[in-house]
Every structure is written in C-alpha cells, then in structure tokens.
Amino acid sequence: xxxxxxxxxxxxxxxxxxxxxxxxxxxxxxxxxxxxxxxxxxxxxxxxxxxxxxxxxxxxxxxxxxxxxxxxxxxxxxxxxxxxxxxxxxxxxxxxxxxxxxxxxxxxxxxxxxxxxxxxxxxxxxxxxxxxxxxxxxxxxxxxxxxxxxxxxxxxxxxxxxxxxxxxxxxxxxxxxxxxxxxxxxxxxxxxxxxxxxxxxxxxxxxxxxxxxxxxxxxxxxxxxxxxxxxxxxxxxxxxxxxxxxxxxxxxxxxxxxxxxxxxxxxxxxxxxxxxxxxxxxxxxxxxxxxxxxxxxxxxxxxxxxxxxxxxxxxxxxxxxxxxxxxxxxxxxxxxxxxxxxxxxxxxxxxxxxxxxxxxx
Amino acid sequence: xxxxxxxxxxxxxxxxxxxxxxxxxxxxxxxxxxxxxxxxxxxxxxxxxxxxxxxxxxxxxxxxxxxxxxxxxxxxxxxxxxxxxxxxxxxxxxxxxxxxxxxxxxxxxxxxxxxxxxxxxxxxxxxxxxxxxxxxxxxxxxxxxxxxxxxxxxxxxxxxxxxxxxxxxxxxxxxxxxxxxxxxxxxxxxxxxxxxxxxxxxxxxxxxxxxxxxxxxxxxxxxxxxxxxxxxxxxxxxxxxxxxxxxxxxxxxxxxxxxxxxxxxxxxxxxxxxxxxxxxxxxxxxxxxxxxxxxxxxxxxxxxxxxxxxxxxxxxxxxxxxxxxxxxxxxxxxxxxxxxxxxxxxxxxxxxxxxxxxxxx
Ligand SMILES: Cc1ncc(COP(=O)(O)O)c(C=O)c1O
Ligand SMILES: Cc1ncc(COP(=O)(O)O)c(C=O)c1O
Numbered sequence: 057x058x059x060x061x062x063x064x065x066x067x068x069x070x071x072x073x074x075x076x077x078x079x080x081x082x083x084x085x086x087x088x089x090x091x092x093x094x095x096x097x098x099x100x101x102x103x104x105x106x107x108x109x110x111x112x113x114x115x116x117x118x119x120x121x122x123x124x125x126x127x128x129x130x131x132x133x134x135x136x137x138x139x140x141x142x143x144x145x146x147x148x149x150x151x152x153x154x155x156x157x158x159x160x161x162x163x164x165x166x167x168x169x170x171x172x173x174x175x176x177x178x179x180x181x182x183x184x185x186x187x188x189x190x191x192x193x194x195x196x197x198x199x200x201x202x203x204x205x206x207x208x209x210x211x212x213x214x215x216x217x218x219x220x221x222x223x224x225x226x227x228x229x230x231x232x233x234x235x236x237x238x239x240x241x242x243x244x245x246x247x248x249x250x251x252x253x254x255x256x257x258x259x260x261x262x263x264x265x266x267x268x269x270x271x272x273x274x275x276x277x278x279x280x281x282x283x284x285x286x287x288x289x290x291x292x293x294x295x296x297x298x299x300x301x302x303x304x305x306x307x308x309x310x311x312x313x314x315x316x317x318x319x320x321x322x323x324x325x326x327x328x329x330x331x332x333x334x335x336x337x338x339x340x341x342x343x344x345x346x347x348x349x350x351x352x353x354x355x356x357x358x359x360x361x362x363x364x365x366x367x368x369x370x371x372x373x374x375x376x377x378x379x380x381x382x383x384x385x386x387x388x389x390x391x392x393x394x395x396x397x398x399x400x401x402x403x404x405x406x407x408x409x410x411x412x413x414x415x416x417x
Numbered sequence: 418x419x420x421x422x423x424x425x426x427x428x429x430x431x432x433x434x435x436x437x438x439x440x441x442x443x444x445x446x447x448x449x450x451x452x453x454x455x456x457x458x459x460x461x462x463x464x465x466x467x468x469x470x471x472x473x474x475x476x477x478x479x480x481x482x483x484x485x486x487x488x489x490x491x492x493x494x495x496x497x498x499x500x501x502x503x504x505x506x507x508x509x510x511x512x513x514x515x516x517x518x519x520x521x522x523x524x525x526x527x528x529x530x531x532x533x534x535x536x537x538x539x540x541x542x543x544x545x546x547x548x549x550x551x552x553x554x555x556x557x558x559x560x561x562x563x564x565x566x567x568x569x570x571x572x573x574x575x576x577x578x579x580x581x582x583x584x585x586x587x588x589x590x591x592x593x594x595x596x597x598x599x600x601x602x603x604x605x606x607x608x609x610x611x612x613x614x615x616x617x618x619x620x621x622x623x624x625x626x627x628x629x630x631x632x633x634x635x636x637x638x639x640x641x642x643x644x645x646x647x648x649x650x651x652x653x654x655x656x657x658x659x660x661x662x663x664x665x666x667x668x669x670x671x672x673x674x675x676x677x678x679x680x681x682x683x684x685x686x687x688x689x690x691x692x693x694x695x696x697x698x699x700x701x702x703x704x705x706x707x708x709x710x711x712x713x714x715x716x717x718x719x720x721x722x723x724x725x726x727x728x729x730x731x732x733x734x735x736x737x738x739x740x741x742x743x744x745x746x747x748x749x750x751x752x753x754x755x756x757x758x759x760x761x762x763x764x765x766x767x768x769x770x771x772x773x774x775x776x777x778x
Contacts, residue, residue: 085570085571086481086569086570086571087569087570087571089480089481089568093480112480113480114478114479114480115477115478115480116475116476116477116478117475117476117477117478118475119450119454119473119474119475119476119581119583120447120450120583120585123484123485124490124562124564124620125490125492125560125562125623126620126623126624127488127490127619127620127621127622127623127624128620128623128624129485129486129488131486162628163624163627163628164627164628164631197570199481199486199570203485207448207450208447208448209446209447209448209558209560209585210446210447210448211623211626211627211630211656211657212627212631213627213631220480222480224481224570244612245613246610246612246613247613248613249607249610249613249646249647250607250646251606251607251646251649252606252608252609252610252625252646253621253624253625258488258621258624259484259485259486259487259488259489259620259621259624260488260614260619260620260621260624260625261488261621262486262487262488262489262572263487263488263489263490263524263614263619263620263621264613264614264621266487266489266524266572266573266574267523267524267525269572270573270574285610285611285612285647286610286646286647286648287647288612295572296572
C-alpha cells in the first residue's frame, strides 16, 4: 500500500518576509509557529504526492471534510535541539514515523513512507534552523500530523488526506528546576480501553481526556492518573504521559496492553535502566498494589514520561479523599538522574551510547 | 455559561449564482451540498456571535486548530421533508439540539442556545427549500456541527469555535423496498466504554469504528454489532444505529448506560411501542441471551434504528464462525410497521399523535 516516493522532489515556496523571533525567555508551548511548514497530499489511486515546504499559513477545508466530523486524524510530537557546536539534533525520530504508521493503520489512514517523511522533516529543519532556541531547556517542538479531507458525510475512511509538519519553539518545561506534580486518580472517566484507540496517537483520545483533566485542575491537581477502562483497577497513564513507579528498588511501568501509548521516552528509559543494571519490569500494575507499596514504605519514586517534560516527578497521588505523598514531595534521585541523562543525550551534552541522536546535516 | 443570543440578527450573504440541482434519482448520501450554510463563531469572553447564512464554501483553519489535532468536535444529524402540501417538516429537532448540548458538555465545548440554533436551522431551510427532494424516501439531511479552532497545541479545551449547519439532499435509503442486512458481531475492536465518550456524538467514536467496519464489509457484512468495552458480553449498538430485538413478543433494547448514543429514533420507537401496547423494555442484554432466544425459537425480529435508515431490519448475525438467520432473512412485521409509521409521521402522510413534527413556516 505504501507508495515509494523516494524520487519525489520537495518543492520550496519560501516566505518573502520572516516573522520576528519570540523573546527566548517568554516561550511557552505550542502557540508560536515558525515561518514555514511541510505539506503533502494523498489522493486515492495516486498515493502521497506534491511534497512542499511553504509559508506557515491557514489551510482551506471543505466544511464536510471528514476530519471535522469523524475525527479521522493522527499526530506525532518530537523535538529538535541545537547542540553547542551548532548542529540540529533529533532524538530517535524514526520511532515517531514508525508510530505514526501504527496509528495510521488503526485509523485506516494510508501509510506514509517513513524514510521520506524523515527527510521532509530534515529539509524543513534546515530551512528553519534559526528558529531553534538555544537557552537551557528550550527546543523546537515538531508536530507531524495527518488529516482526512474528503468532503463526504458517509462513515468510511477518507480517500484524500494532508500530511503536514509544523514547528513551534518551546520554552523550558521546568523554569525553576525539575519539580514534582500532584496527580488525581480518575475514578469516573476513562481515556481508552482495550480494543479501542488508546495505543494510537489520534485526536479522539485527547478530546475524551479533557473533562477529567479540567475537573482535576479545578481541584488543584496537574493531571489525572488513568485507570483501565474495564475494571478501573489497573494503572495506565498519567495525563498524556506514560508512568513509572520505583517500588523496593525495582522500577515498574504498565505493559503495552493495547490501550496505552508506546511512548518513545518510556522505551528509552527502559533501555537506560537496563544499561544501568537497575531492575525494570513492564507488567500490569494495580492502583491497589501501589497503595500497598506506599503503606509498606516501599514506594520510593513515581514519575511520568513524555516528549514535552521528558520526566515529570510525581509528588502526590490523591484518590477517594485519600492521598499519598511520595519521597516527601521531592524529586527522587532516579527521576533526576534519568532526566539529566536523557536531556543530556538529547541536547548533545552527554555521550550517546545507544545511537539515539540523529544529526541533521 | 450559555449566552442569550435571542437578540442576535442572522446576517444573510446570499449566493450570487445557484448550483444545478442534482438528478433526484441519483441522490446518494452526504456528497452533494446545497447553496448555503449557516455559521456562527464562539470567542471566549464574548460567547456565540456573528450568526450568518452564507454560500456553502471552504473554511480556513490555522494548521494548529485544535480540531485537527485533538478531535474536539461534536455533530448532529436530522432530516427535513417536504409534505404533500409543500410544507417543510422537521422531526423532533429540539431533541437534536438538546443532544448536541449534552455532547458539548462531555467534550468541554460551550453550550449553544438550543432555541436560537433551531431558529437558525429554520432560517437556513427557508432559503434552501428548493433543495428538499420530493420523491418517495428522499429528504434533506441536516448536519449541525461544532469544531474547535484555537491555534494552540496544548491539550486543553479550545477558546474559540465554529458552529455550522450544512444541508445535503439524500436519496431513498431503500431503493427496492426495506431490506434486511447481515451483521457481524465484533469480537476484537471496541467502539466505546463506560466513562468514555460513547454517549456523545463526537468524531473520535466514529474514527474508532472504521477498522472493524471495513473488516466486516470485506467479509460481506453491512455493519458490526458492538459489544460493551468491559466484558465484550453485552450488546451496545449496530454500526452507528441503536439496536432492538423482538424476543417472545417483547421488544428489548440496550438501556442507556453511558456508552451508547441516546438515539432519537430509538426514543421514538419506544414511545410508539408503548402507545401500541407492545411490551418494550430497556435493559442490559447479552449476546448470549440473544443466541439462547434464537436457539429456543423465540428471536422473532432484530433491527437497527437511526436517522439515516429509520429502521434497518437485521436478517443475519454472524459470530465466531456461527450464524443465526432471523425471520428467514426477511423483514419482520413489526419492523415494517415501525418503518411505515415513523416515515409516515416524518413526511406528514400520517397523523402525528405525539406532536413530533415541527412545521417550518
Ligand atoms: C497519551 C500519551 N501517552 C504517552 C506519551 C509519551 O510518548 P512519548 O514519550 O513518545 O512522547 C504521549 C505523547 O507525548 C501521549 O500523548
Ligand atoms: C453511534 C450512533 N448510534 C445511534 C444513532 C441513532 O441516533 P438517531 O436515531 O438520533 O439518528 C446514531 C446517529 O444516527 C449514531 O451515530
């Protein structure tokens, strides 16, 4: 099904004027976009075609475009960093393209050519290199996504799509050093269930999560801890991050069971822990078990993992009017070491024994 | 939260030229749209504003508009009919606006003023009256929908939206008389789960259903029968319709449990059956129970219900390599009577003892 588009040439339509770069100290997340974006189209019977780099600009869609009605869409998220010696660095970007194709498969979207998509991203980054912020903790967030465009209200996969990549300079996630968050265990709403779309990076999962997220924020919590949709017993994810627990010296994270996302940070942490000979296991883990470990004084650390924060230490879990304070509400040693090592590898400040970095020449 | 917009005047920007009307015998579903659409915008701090009827045309969205990434969107579906005496008829349209607001609540979209939205629809229908097809079984399909437009990649509810209504003339669902379909029981994929978004009419539910639907079509079935996401044991819906079974003289349909849609056709059928003194019950019903009834010779009829088909008789269910043929694969008497009565009420050919019809003057 995937068309070979190796021979396709990317067309460059460069912006006649450039935007002013934002103040590097005032970068937030995902509100500022660079001068250009990448775009290509899919047409049934032709495949992906017309790859182009063009000025960042509004797109036009028919009011009946499928994405607006039936949510047939997938996305990815990764970051580019500028190294001390001025090179553009990516972190395991091939994994994002692979995951996008797994999401595509679940959502009945035609596959992309992963190699070509990565080349397209590199081409865009070369054009936008000036936009990669340099300050500690900052980076250029990359958003590849696919939307279904067929103007047809029947419930069926679209026969036409746009694949796009946009770029957004983002500020340091932790402005005053890495800082633990408070998490509310979600007892009512469900993000995903086995057989559903939880392991695909698709819009509906995120729309489904909004209501619980807002309720938690209103109660003073940063995010929710999602339990499984079947029994509301097993731990799945925290906000839109994977979650890890350090219990009695062993690190535990929920196994990939079909309803959680196969996070690239998660995978990297597992590999890093193995490399360090820290015991790590992927398995089903219940909330009850975590509470028991806490009561037994064995719950040493907990943290979320994802591209945005890399590591997000968890200082508190609240459930049914009860709460547990983890590691005195402070960032644990392992969380800190993982954060420092991963960000060090990502930004080029540390050696990369795994070959995870990709330099954009 | 809902703003009173009773005093808002709808602005008319009429199309300078009209499209040619399609051949009434070649109407399909959802591919042809009328000359105009309705649109209004939501801005945080202002509410809904700028209601307007304008030519049907592409809309522009920022590439980072939330609907394209996080699926924050809701929609509705209903139909307008032209009566013998040339009046525009709607069927319980206030129920669609109420349901849209329930979907809005689940998806963290600001509520619409239901009365105003219905007035907007009526205004649009007055402009597009010529587009309502007259032939038996045809109608004008109405698609109200809301999309989130804020250009921000953070996962949070949008602060801006478009509410739109488009219209599409649709052909007779049954060209050669009402005809039973074959349904595959879905054993792997799940459409929705309690705590999720199954009772909201939102894009992600439909995107999630595509893969199972295609697999069923490839095996020669029209649609899938969805089982509950927790135990894969209880019957939920069929395709994007509610489902009814007639077992030993009693009509049974799954209760509204949070993961199925509160169908307006479903509700009307329940009321109609009660009016006719046919026993009808809303309760949890397992696949096993239906199979048992079939084996006992008590499964008399099965049918799906929804705006598109009104009643869709089911002639066959297939599961795990087995199958049951219902009523010899023919349309049952009750299915037929419900279809004739409901469509008769909708088109104005039968009396309307329930006051369900709304005439657009
Ligand atoms: C639902 C969800 N879980 C987990 C993750 C973490 O994945 P990754 O480490 O690849 O960023 C993400 C994305 O960031 C996500 O959206
Ligand atoms: C998932 C789903 N179930 C059931 C229905 C039937 O609802 P209604 O009778 O209001 O059209 C629909 C919509 O048509 C639907 O999308």
